[in-house]
């Protein structure tokens with residue numbers, strides 16, 4: 072295993088890992104940063120890269136923080152973990168909890184979780200409770216359940232600082248791969264932990280003298296669930312991007328600080344813009360991400376059109392989760408595209424219109 076260390080070992084100097092911390096891993100991190108010239112040309116930026124966080128073990132960036140949060144929970148003697156989720160956090164908690172041999176409970180908004188994510192939690196043996204309410208309601212419940220000291224379970228939502236610590240590693244990887252920090256970091260914003268973690272990660276690297284600059288942070292919320300853009304909580308958020316369907320982000324202040332300290336922005340993109348980006352990412356670069364992830368690219372397209380991102384800037388867009396998690400959105404997007412034929416060469420040629 073010498074060639075590919077564990078994520079927690081690679082960046083140990085920046086993480087809350089000690090000799091007493093259990094060595095848990097599912098092989099998280101080390102995700103590809105790929106150049107996206109065809110997509111970039113399409114949306115008006117010449118130097119676009121995509122960070123494929125859907126390549127993590129459970130198919131989303133959550134694994135970076137979950138490995139640290141679960142390791143630290145076990146180190147502290149916890150025997151159970153709990154979270155609220157729009158799907159990916161619960162899939163990740165279920166997997167790492169299973170690998171660690173501890174009890175996992177997840178509280179989800181009923182009917183609002185992409186199918187793949189729900190199945191990931193169930194197959195790993197997590198206890199799944201679907202509540203009549205949205206993500207913000209679910210988070211309120213699990214926070215109050217774990218608020219008392221001596222609570223039986225450790226909360227592994229991104230309000231747990233170990234989650235944010237682990238998620239910083241994606242920023243380190245980007246700088247290590249590029250040999251510098253990008254000019255612009257484009258990222259979807261939901262509960263706002265991830266944008267906060269990236270900014271902290273870039274700041275760590277700048278403070279350590281590993282990079283000279285930090286990127287402008289451009290965060291993007293879905294238009295029907297854009298509390299930070301609108302400046303107030305949204306009671307009934309709505310968007311097809313279910314992972315970021317959040318009306319009252321827990322790390323709101325962190326996102327605002329990242330935006331302001333980096334002279335970036337947090338803007339909204341419509342569901343139509345998200346779905347266009349979702350298709351373009353697959354059709355121009357061969358990358359299948361989930362709809363929420365496409366908010367980053369939708370945002371780059373919008374900001375390039377307005378001039379907020381310059382044509383020649385080095386832009387990294389984070390694709391936070393794997394497209395296979397949400398088969399229903401994919402199916403609706405490609406409906407009617409299969410052409411049928413009898414099993415003959417002539418039939419297939421005709422069907423293909425070749």
Ligand code: F0G
Nearest residue numbers: 156157159160261262263264265391392
């Ligand atoms: N993209 C995906 C695919 C996500 O699952 C999430 C958040 C985000 C972006 C936004 O990240 O919350 O740190 O601003 N998903 C959480 C969950 C809320 O429960 O899986 P954030």
